[in-house]
Amino acid sequence: MASNPLHGLWTLTNRELKKWYKAPVVLIVTLIQPIVWLAFFGKSMNMASIFTNGSINIPGLNIPKQIIDQIAQAYLKSTFGTTDYFSFLAASMVAQITFFTAMNSGMSIVWDRRLGVLDKLLTTPVPRGSIIMGKVLNSVLRSLAQATIVLIIATLLGMKFNTSLTPLGFALSIVGVYAALTLLALGFSALYLTLALRSTNWQSQMAIINLLNMPLMFASNSFYPIKMMPWWLRPVAYINPLTYVNDITRGLLLGISAFSIPMDFFYLALFAMIFSTMGIVLSWRFLSEG
């Protein structure tokens, strides 16, 4: 009995997923944040119109509107790699929803502990690592589903993909993006679950989430390229896995990549591996008390 460790893993993942698809409210609520970013911020923070709204008139210089537009385009292109800021932002939203979903996975283990479910799980032959990995896997699958929805909404709102992609190329690009998101979700949910291993206090877990959430979001290339950051912030952005997922998404879907995509994948794989392993190893030690 229980010789196959994957058996329990799927049972536990399924348990988490069940709660999710049975309560679509949760799904809708988690989608609100990226949609607000896309629809409110993305649609209003229209970089192109800042430069080309036609009201620029420098006294003494009579620059034709056409030239101003060209200059603006050139600036945008050199800064963001594209003249379409909305698409630039939308591409980063898929990583962001993944990140948010992963953060919350730490909460579920706190609840399991508080509600006694964890006590029960610990008395069954299921490997301790599976208790953590079930939650990680759940968070990965959830993230991918949510990222898909965000991508669809972004397209509806006017996200433009790399026009040179063939249908097959596009399909492969999507697969690549999903692979990157999987690695991101693996690493971050394992990290947050590890932080929550001993916690019985959901408030402190919330505090940790809020502490890391904004800084990681802003210290990445989600909203602006790294070269616009002050020098002291750049190292953080270079460590931040979000940066590399965004680079992959933009590289594959928009055709604008700041680094090399294979290197991005390498870094993400390393990140996912280190934190998953840490999560499994530490869960053997710290999941049970004493």
Next chain:
Amino acid sequence: MLGDSAIKAINLTKRYGPILAVDHINFEVKYGEVFGFLGPNGAGKTTTIKMLTTVTRPTEGTALVGGYDVVKQPAKVREVIGVVPQDFTSDEDLTGWENLMMIAGLYGIPKREAKERAAELLDLVELSHAADRKVETYSGGMRRRLEIAMGLINRPRILFLDEPTLGLDAQTRAAIWSYVFKLKEQLGTTIFVTTHYLEEADQYCDRIAIIDHGRILAIGTPRDLKKTVGGDVVMLQVAGNPEAAVKVLQSIDGLSDVRIVEGFIRFKVNDGSKAAPLIFDVLSKAGIRVTSIAIKEPSMDEVFMEYTGHSLRDEWGSREEVMAMRRIVRTARR
């Protein structure tokens, strides 16, 4: 691999910081037995169960459960035991049926067999009608019954029940015990149960261990334990200073173990009803007036008092003390 005994604790010890929650305890439970752990809150009952069920590691010593060492072979132990923890552990967001199937999955029970067992167990605990309802809609008694079914899904040889009747009304308590009894009779399951209800221990357990402050003070069948008290227990109240009465009583032959327990003078005597007139006589000669007298054949309460020096019933009142103790233990665990 069947050992001689279902459970064998060897110097089992758990320390939380400065607190010795379980202090070098030794006991054996035979296969097929209902073994009761009786003691007040905070005596170390739950900690003992947690160690026996591999949730908590002993600080010192070990135990063999189903022949396997809880420290060295925890995975083996987990396969042969079923556990019904003190807190509710079912997932409130799922139905009773889904909870059972989930636990079955964790034991690696094939789906078809799991369905059969789940249906069977729901029938046993009379929850078939509520199988497809979310657990959050269950009453306390229903949840406890579901917990028991969950603890049995792997057909354990040894079942651990931690305060299975805590906080339930008398009727539900009796029902829970009847399920426990069914298990013993029909499946031959060995049952290790903790309780602080004296009557339950007396009525349903084959053998009892009395535990207080982390130590086992006595082990035996309810009958044997009562016998060790020896004779009847008399409780007296007198007008005025009880100390003087105690001195007088101590001089009477045949009376033993005279002491003051919670305002009563308590002593043991072979035949209480015959001794009573004599005691009245002696006391009134000494100028002491008896205001009340009670003669009792020893109950588990007397047994408990005999070994621990205090009544278990009073423990129910001092909730603050218990909560304070729990807080200390929790802090120490972090």
